[in-house]
Amino acid sequence: MKRTWTIIGVRDVPASFKWYQALFGEPETLPAHDYFGQILDTDGTVLLCLHRWGAHEHPSLMSPDEATPGNGLLLFFRVDDFDMTLKRARALVPRLEQEPQVNPNTQTAEFSLRDPDGYYVTISARSAPGRRQRATRRPKRLQPTQVRGRTKPRS
Secondary structure, three states: OOOOOEEEEEOHHHHHHHHHHHHHHHOOOOOOOOOOOEEOOOOOOOEEEEEEEOOOOHHHHHOOOOOOOOOOOEEEEEOOOOOHHHHHHHHOOOOOEEEEOOOOOOOOOEEEEEEEOOOOOEEEEOOOOOOOOOOOOOOOOOOEEEEEOOEEEOO
């Protein structure tokens, strides 16, 4: 299995940490450091890393003044609790960037908002309403057939 660790530059790691925990309905905790924190899912999967601007010598994380934060970046999260996440999002920002709608490509509900550093965040429902996820099945193994008392492989 492969996982990505998306890292974004932020002004205030503890404040952004608290904001993302509130958005995802997670218990409030503190980041590991005042310059770096990882937002984790309940199973420990890293959802997003927050890195204070200029805390280390990473060329792309030196300063938000050198480029617009989030230029070319869309933080896209799929959630199981879309309606509750929408409710929490409305409590965090004065207005949404995009009101809830169904994405015609994915057929899932989504909305967008800006985080405290101006990053564009899109929240998408994990699956389309009324559409059940297909269970993945292993292909059937060919079984021999009985032909007048003998076993003959299927062709």
